[in-house]
Amino acid sequence: MYVAVKGGEKAIDNAHAWLKALRRGDPSVPDLGLEQIGQQLALAVDRVMTEGSLYDRDLAALAIKQARGDLIEAIFLLRAYRTTLPRFGVSEPLDTARMSLKRRISATFKDLPGGQLLGPTFDYTHRLLDFTLAAEGEMPAPAPESEPQDEGPVPRVADLLGDQGLIERSAADSGEAAAEAPVSDITRDSLRLPAERDLRLQMLARGDEGFLLALAYSTQRGYGNNHPFAGEIRCGQVAVAFTPEELGFEIEIGEIEVTECQMVNQFAGSDEAPPQFTRGYGLSFGQSERKAMSMALVDRALRAAELGEESSAPANDAEFVLYHCDNVQATGFTEHLKLPHYVDFQSELTLLRRLRAEFFAKRTQAEEKEAAE
Amino acid sequence: MTAASRLSEQGYTYAYLDEQTKRMIRRALLKAVAIPGYQVPFGSREMPMPYGWGTGGVQVTAAIIGPSDVLKVIDQGADDTTNAVSIRKFFAATAEVATTTATERASIVQTRHRVPETPLQEGQILVLQVPIPEPLRWLEARESETRKMHALEEYGVMHVSLYEDLARFGRIAKTYDYPVLVEGRYLMRPSPIPKFDNPKLDKSPALMLFGAGRERRIYALPPYTRVESLAFEDHPFEVETWEQCCALCGATDSFLDEVIMDDRGGRMFTCSDTDYCNQRQAAQGKPNPDTLGGKA
Amino acid sequence: MTAANPLLQVQGLTKRYGDRIGCAGVSFDLYPGEVIGVVGESGSGKTTLLNCLSAQLEPSEGSVIYDSRSKGPLELYSLSEAERRLLLRSEWGLVRQNPRDGLRMGVSAGANVGERMMAVGARHYGEIRGRAGHWLQQLEIDAERIDDRPATFSGGMQQRLQIARNLVTEPRLVFMDEPTGGLDVSVQARLLDLLRGLVRDLGLACILVTHDLGVVRLLSHRLLVMQKGRVVEQGLTDQVLDDPQHPYSQMLVSSILPV
Numbered sequence: 016m017y018v019a020v021k022g023g024e025k026a027i028d029n030a031h032a033w034l035k036a037l038r039r040g041d042p043s044v045p046d047l048g049l050e051q052i053g054q055q056l057a058l059a060v061d062r063v064m065t066e067g068s069l070y071d072r073d074l075a076a077l078a079i080k081q082a083r084g085d086l087i088e089a090i091f092l093l094r095a096y097r098t099t100l101p102r103f104g105v106s107e108p109l110d111t112a113r114m115s116l117k118r119r120i121s122a123t124f125k126d127l128p129g130g131q132l133l134g135p136t137f138d139y140t141h142r143l144l145d146f147t148l149a150a151e152g153e154m155p156a157p158a159p160e161s162e163p164q165d166e167g168p169v170p171r172v173a174d175l176l177g178d179q180g181l182i183e184r185s186a187a188d189s190g191e192a193a194a195e196a197p198v199s200d201i202t203r204d205s206l207r208l209p210a211e212r213d214l215r216l217q218m219l220a221r222g223d224e225g226f227l228l229a230l231a232y233s234t235q236r237g238y239g240n241n242h243p244f245a246g247e248i249r250c251g252q253v254a255v256a257f258t259p260e261e262l263g264f265e266i267e268i269g270e271i272e273v274t275e276c277q278m279v280n281q282f283a284g285s286d287e288a289p290p291q292f293t294r295g296y297g298l299s300f301g302q303s304e305r306k307a308m309s310m311a312l313v314d315r316a317l318r319a320a321e322l323g324e325e326s327s328a329p330a331n332d333a334e335f336v337l338y339h340c341d342n343v344q345a346t347g348f349t350e351h352l353k354l355p356h357y358v359d360f361q362s363e364l365t366l367l368r369r370l371r372a373e374f375f376a377k378r379t380q381a382e383e384k385e386a387a388e
Numbered sequence: 389m390t391a392a393s394r395l396s397e398q399g400y401t402y403a404y405l406d407e408q409t410k411r412m413i414r415r416a417l418l419k420a421v422a423i424p425g426y427q428v429p430f431g432s433r434e435m436p437m438p439y440g441w442g443t444g445g446v447q448v449t450a451a452i453i454g455p456s457d458v459l460k461v462i463d464q465g466a467d468d469t470t471n472a473v474s475i476r477k478f479f480a481a482t483a484e485v486a487t488t489t490a491t492e493r494a495s496i497v498q499t500r501h502r503v504p505e506t507p508l509q510e511g512q513i514l515v516l517q518v519p520i521p522e523p524l525r526w527l528e529a530r531e532s533e534t535r536k537m538h539a540l541e542e543y544g545v546m547h548v549s550l551y552e553d554l555a556r557f558g559r560i561a562k563t564y565d566y567p568v569l570v571e572g573r574y575l576m577r578p579s580p581i582p583k584f585d586n587p588k589l590d591k592s593p594a595l596m597l598f599g600a601g602r603e604r605r606i607y608a609l610p611p612y613t614r615v616e617s618l619a620f621e622d623h624p625f626e627v628e629t630w631e632q633c634c635a636l637c638g639a640t641d642s643f644l645d646e647v648i649m650d651d652r653g654g655r656m657f658t659c660s661d662t663d664y665c666n667q668r669q670a671a672q673g674k675p676n677p678d679t680l681g682g683k684a
Numbered sequence: 685m686t687a688a689n690p691l692l693q694v695q696g697l698t699k700r701y702g703d704r705i706g707c708a709g710v711s712f713d714l715y716p717g718e719v720i721g722v723v724g725e726s727g728s729g730k731t732t733l734l735n736c737l738s739a740q741l742e743p744s745e746g747s748v749i750y751d752s753r754s755k756g757p758l759e760l761y762s763l764s765e766a767e768r769r770l771l772l773r774s775e776w777g778l779v780r781q782n783p784r785d786g787l788r789m790g791v792s793a794g795a796n797v798g799e800r801m802m803a804v805g806a807r808h809y810g811e812i813r814g815r816a817g818h819w820l821q822q823l824e825i826d827a828e829r830i831d832d833r834p835a836t837f838s839g840g841m842q843q844r845l846q847i848a849r850n851l852v853t854e855p856r857l858v859f860m861d862e863p864t865g866g867l868d869v870s871v872q873a874r875l876l877d878l879l880r881g882l883v884r885d886l887g888l889a890c891i892l893v894t895h896d897l898g899v900v901r902l903l904s905h906r907l908l909v910m911q912k913g914r915v916v917e918q919g920l921t922d923q924v925l926d927d928p929q930h931p932y933s934q935m936l937v938s939s940i941l942p943v
Binding site: 023024026027091094095097098099101202203204205206207208209334338343344346347348349350351354355356357358359361362363364365366369370373 | 604660
Binding site for chain 3: 547549621
């Protein structure tokens with residue numbers, strides 16, 4: 016076989032060898048194990064799984080290790096792997112009402128069925144560097160445990176409001192046709208606008224945490240204000256069920272950890288609908304709480320037009336938000352400016368030289384004319 | 389197929405993409421060929437290289453390539469630029485395919501930013517990598533509106549931008565990615581090739597396929613399609629010219645790269661198409677240490 | 685005077701938004717060269733009516749028949765969107781209250797005027813530029829300013845530029861929505877004078893929506909008075925303004941200073 020070989024290939028190979036060595040770092044420092052990443056950098060793993068759209072803690076840890084801690088690079092690695100996986104089918108919708116809770120808070124009710132459960136959170140920690148962590152071998156005391164209270168599922172705040180008709184029903188509990196309609200898959204189809212909410216939520220779920228955070232923040236500062244209340248944030252294990260066609264009944268295939276955020280927003284009502292609360296929805300893998308909250312705010316902001324509200328802020332603009340929230344796309348296109356552009360640049364250079372020559376010729380002409388007069 | 393079985397051991401299929409994805413892309417390609425210049429949405433996949441680095445072209449190539457193909461990959465006209473090397477390596481590894489640098493020997497040429505100088509023949513396929521497929525994008529940012537403008541053939545605004553160039557600079561200031569009208573119907577971006585290459589698209593005997601991965605669009609020019617570069621009757625389309633010829637092969641008819649020789653303004657011009665330049669030098673009997681290729 | 689065919693025949697035009705009425709049961713004919721003014725307070729349905737007439741908003745009921753130059757009478761809402769948009773940039777003009785909504789602010793005055801020519805196929809730069817220059821002068825804009833961007837123009841100049849941009853393809857029918865709305869009184873007067881001359885010389889038919897009775901007194905032949913989406917009175921402009929019959933017209937007329 017005839018294979019073309021050139022100097023560029025050697026350069027690439029050498030660069031990659033160097034990168035590999037740097038990734039490992041000083042060999043006298045112990046190698047980082049995937050278990051260590053999974054256990055001790057768990058929130059990084061959560062983010063990579065969420066934006067990588069693949070729930071696999073080990074692969075996410077591997078991606079973080081391989082990417083030298085560059086999370087967007089790790090997300091990219093996971094996505095590129097995910098795209099090659101065969102599709103067995105679509106799971107049943109997750110029932111987050113049946114979540115076994117690790118954390119559950121509501122900012123709208125002081126007390127409510129199931130209670131407030133603070134859980135493992137940075138909230139209310141004082142952000143002081145803990146120098147005991149710098150000293151190796153620090154072992155925290157085991158967390159206190161309460162008696163398990165098995166009172167069955169803890170109802171979601173949105174359902175409590177919904178029972179009184181105070182909040183719009185979701186498609187799923189209203190039994191509308193929309194709930195039965197097949198859900199599109201943004202990883203297999205091209206995004207077409209106007210995008211329905213299923214597509215929007217998928218795009219937001221894998222959207223960049225920083226970008227969504229900034230957009231969510233902008234809505235709170237008046238760029239598309241939608242008066243949110245954190246109705247409920249819950250985090251915990253939830254069962255994934257799948258119905259194989261050949262069996263025809265549902266089987267549980269495992270549990271995953273997710274964080275769900277339901278924002279409750281004001282709505283004045285319209286000709287058709289009475290005044291009621293509306294929801295913004297966010298869901299992320301693991302304990303990506305900031306992401307879930309941002310997603311919920313942006314989800315609601317994208318519904319402004321459909322609810323007849325003013326919708327001129329950046330976060331209200333579906334085309335703008337959806338086309339720019341994906342960090343794998345954004346990083347690729349931004350960084351592609353590193354690629355050679357000799358040819359386009361040469362074309363521009365040729366034109367610029369010609370325009371400059373014309374400019375100076377015109378000026379000389381004018382000066383000569385002035386001198387002659 | 390040893391390479392293929394090796395890959396499947398790693399969990400990847402022939403030419404990387406799974407067969408269902410290839411079929412989806414082929415359907416989009418067929419539609420694109422049936423409606424020359426029309427941008428067909430397709431379910432672009434995440435590829436193991438970044439968006440903006442040729443994922444559209446790579447997916448198109450992956451969908452059409454077979455073991456009997458001979459592949460050439462160029463970037464900026466050259467076979468040895470890093471991204472061209474990287475993509476060629478990808479297909480040599482995943483599709484067990486022969487590669488070449490000689491334009492006339494390739495059955496598929498994947499390219500970024502250039503059309504080869506050696507005229508393409510019937511049966512050859514040129515795959516162009518496209519960053520932004522929408523010709524109206526800088527005039528109208530919204531996809532929903534530009535799709536409507538295409539549907540209704542509302543292209544006046546494109547001429548407004550050419551008019552504006554003439555009014556401001558006395559000439560049309562678009563030098564690459566110069567807009568074309570395909571078969572008198574669809575306005576199309578030829579990808580960021582220099583306008584020097586635009587005439588090569590018109591009635592080309594080769595099939596030209598355009599892939600935009602990040603923007604999820606595929607479009608095509610079937611062989612012998614009429615491709616007209618936009619202009620005014622009194623300001624016709626013209627291509628770049630150089631006062632110099634290629635310093636290596638003496639060509640006067642090829643697109644030239646400027647090479648800076650020193651920090652005192654010294655520069656020389658050489659063919660951007662390295663294969664074309666090397667072949668011309670070989671024909672002139674010049675010894676060429678740069679000659680590509682070897683038996684592997 | 686022989687009875688020419690009406691340019692626009694409007695029958696029972698109604699637009700509802702849910703339970704709310706935008707406009708209801710509007711019928712009238714517009715003849716070539718005729719200017720009809722539509723007056724009423726804000727919220728009276730003037731703009732809804734204008735949008736329905738100019739093929740921008742599909743009415744709930746009723747019909748609008750336009751007698752086109754090339755194809756004869758056409759029912760607007762049985763045309764395809766492509767045909768409607770073509771009418772809008774060839775045989776019709778649309779002058780918006782805020783010139784920024786009707787202009788391309790990022791390109792020169794010449795390109796703004798030339799756009800409609802290019803949109804209908806003009807491809808000779810010299811001719812496009814020549815005609816753009818002619819129309820700038822018609823609207824009393826110095827031809828020297830042809831390469832300047834509209835952002836460097838005063839409000840009155842921007843509005844005249846928007847009108848030039850509409851007239852360059854020699855439309856037969858121009859829709860105007862408060863064309864003098866945002867302008868100073870002295871600038872308004874000059875623009876009205878200019879418009880009156882142009883409408884007369886070009887034989888333009890116009891639908892002119894305004895809340896300013898002074899404007900219709902100067903420009904329009906006939907008047908429709910709208911209240912709550914309905915036409916409560918119509919007739920010759922002087923007749924309606926000098927001897928209003930409907931109580932709402934009387935109130936409207938008495939609430940302004942004499943012009």
